[in-house]
Amino acid sequence: MPNKQTSVKALSKQARGGTGTTYSPLYQQIKSLLLQRLDQGEWRPGEAIPSEHELAARFQVSQGTVRKAIDELAADNLLIRRQGKGTFVPTHTEAKVRFRFLKLTPNDGHQPRSSSQIIDCTRVRASTEIAQYLQLKSAASVIRIQRLLSFDEQPTILDDIWLPSQVFKGINATTVRANKKPLYAWFESEFGVSMVRADEAIRAVAAQETAVQHLGVPAGSPLLQVDRISYTYGDRPVEFRRGLYITERFHYRHSLS
Amino acid sequence: MPNKQTSVKALSKQARGGTGTTYSPLYQQIKSLLLQRLDQGEWRPGEAIPSEHELAARFQVSQGTVRKAIDELAADNLLIRRQGKGTFVPTHTEAKVRFRFLKLTPNDGHQPRSSSQIIDCTRVRASTEIAQYLQLKSAASVIRIQRLLSFDEQPTILDDIWLPSQVFKGINATTVRANKKPLYAWFESEFGVSMVRADEAIRAVAAQETAVQHLGVPAGSPLLQVDRISYTYGDRPVEFRRGLYITERFHYRHSLS
DNA sequence: CAGTGGTCTAGACCACGTG
DNA sequence: ACGTGGTCTAGACCACTGC
Numbered sequence: 001m002p003n004k005q006t007s008v009k010a011l012s013k014q015a016r017g018g019t020g021t022t023y024s025p026l027y028q029q030i031k032s033l034l035l036q037r038l039d040q041g042e043w044r045p046g047e048a049i050p051s052e053h054e055l056a057a058r059f060q061v062s063q064g065t066v067r068k069a070i071d072e073l074a075a076d077n078l079l080i081r082r083q084g085k086g087t088f089v090p091t092h093t094e095a096k097v098r099f100r101f102l103k104l105t106p107n108d109g110h111q112p113r114s115s116s117q118i119i120d121c122t123r124v125r126a127s128t129e130i131a132q133y134l135q136l137k138s139a140a141s142v143i144r145i146q147r148l149l150s151f152d153e154q155p156t157i158l159d160d161i162w163l164p165s166q167v168f169k170g171i172n173a174t175t176v177r178a179n180k181k182p183l184y185a186w187f188e189s190e191f192g193v194s195m196v197r198a199d200e201a202i203r204a205v206a207a208q209e210t211a212v213q214h215l216g217v218p219a220g221s222p223l224l225q226v227d228r229i230s231y232t233y234g235d236r237p238v239e240f241r242r243g244l245y246i247t248e249r250f251h252y253r254h255s256l257s
Numbered sequence: 258m259p260n261k262q263t264s265v266k267a268l269s270k271q272a273r274g275g276t277g278t279t280y281s282p283l284y285q286q287i288k289s290l291l292l293q294r295l296d297q298g299e300w301r302p303g304e305a306i307p308s309e310h311e312l313a314a315r316f317q318v319s320q321g322t323v324r325k326a327i328d329e330l331a332a333d334n335l336l337i338r339r340q341g342k343g344t345f346v347p348t349h350t351e352a353k354v355r356f357r358f359l360k361l362t363p364n365d366g367h368q369p370r371s372s373s374q375i376i377d378c379t380r381v382r383a384s385t386e387i388a389q390y391l392q393l394k395s396a397a398s399v400i401r402i403q404r405l406l407s408f409d410e411q412p413t414i415l416d417d418i419w420l421p422s423q424v425f426k427g428i429n430a431t432t433v434r435a436n437k438k439p440l441y442a443w444f445e446s447e448f449g450v451s452m453v454r455a456d457e458a459i460r461a462v463a464a465q466e467t468a469v470q471h472l473g474v475p476a477g478s479p480l481l482q483v484d485r486i487s488y489t490y491g492d493r494p495v496e497f498r499r500g501l502y503i504t505e506r507f508h509y510r511h512s513l514s
Numbered sequence: 515c516a517g518t519g520g521t522c523t524a525g526a527c528c529a530c531g532t533g
Numbered sequence: 534a535c536g537t538g539g540t541c542t543a544g545a546c547c548a549c550t551g552c
Binding site for chain 4: 282283284318319320321322325339340341342
Binding site for chain 1: 536538539
């Protein structure tokens, strides 16, 4: 059975038939199709996607090909495999995923109790800088959330968060304060926005007025400034966040390989 | 042909035969064998390892199984696949690998010219802290290298590097200064030590005396302090390094997923 | 052209989680 | 006992590299 002429393979053939410029293997095409469906929300965070067997039947390819597609998605943390149970869409509600984006760890091993306090939430016009990060027109409407994270009752992180108003309709001081979940879990359940990837730029800066005020450190003392752009499916930026970390009892961890 | 009784599969059977506590799939065993050989230096950095076909024959397993083992090693940057050419042992001599461990990037895109200046190189006894990082007995003999990295003639990184004397025999002020290569490339070619993985802990600190002196920043100004433990094969730590970075025109980049 | 890694298939069997 | 993902095989064919 050399090659069946089915929907997916039709695509494949088109790609192959050309001058070879746009060749893309079958499993990559399957991967794209799965990504599309994830983006469209066909399977919600926390749910299982169809079994490999069923996907193979649906796409008219072998199970091994579906497997390779899922392998790559799992490697990028876009899916989670659980032997004997199925393959799941990750959710920031789970404890494991929840701290995936927070690399700050205590110097001693002991995991602290954390609490969050919303300082302010306003609607503002994006500066050129913020607009650029979020790929918006300059002066576009954005929501700005300022909050303080404390570990073991010690103020440790001052976050300044900007979100496109168009995407997060209905966020304001009241709704933000009413929310009990971690922010990313809330974005997921309330606005259908899944954070999938992020880029961070880290610098050492001297504490300014607002940091002094909320973190209770002396003016000019060194803070870790972590700028993060978070992306959903399709590499669309949906959050810019500037965090100021006190790295006295904590440090930012990074494994290189 | 359900299962041949060969050297490797013998291992496999032993593992399987037990109570199931120590089951490890064939490709993992192959992976371990390859890692052993890499550690022993059977294939030098930059060289190609035998083809998948040959390894399959040598280990008496199917090519697919070897493939999966190599896939995992390649995912960890322990091997590099090159279609049509072979599978290679990475080397810090290559430009791509060379900056794998340096995450500092210019704020504007433009890549600067870099230069390194050795400040000092001495033989000292390890502090308890250093000894712990390097898994040595306290007060063990270590080599300490202090150096200054400049980008576009601007002093930017002050590095303080500790190496176990036992591993790096013959490093001193003279030899270190004579060396032209990047340090990790030098370690590889001269001492047979390949840096394979590293853990970094990042903090913001205030500039002290030595930093003021060599980096030319005001006392107390914020610096990024990057503590790195580097490992060879077998997770053996062979370097501790404390870097102080000026993050004025540069930042530390990190992609999360 | 030969040799390398890369894709794809089909099928057997295993380990895990749930009834 | 069943369905899920995980392993392993054998073989065909494709794409890239270099002689």
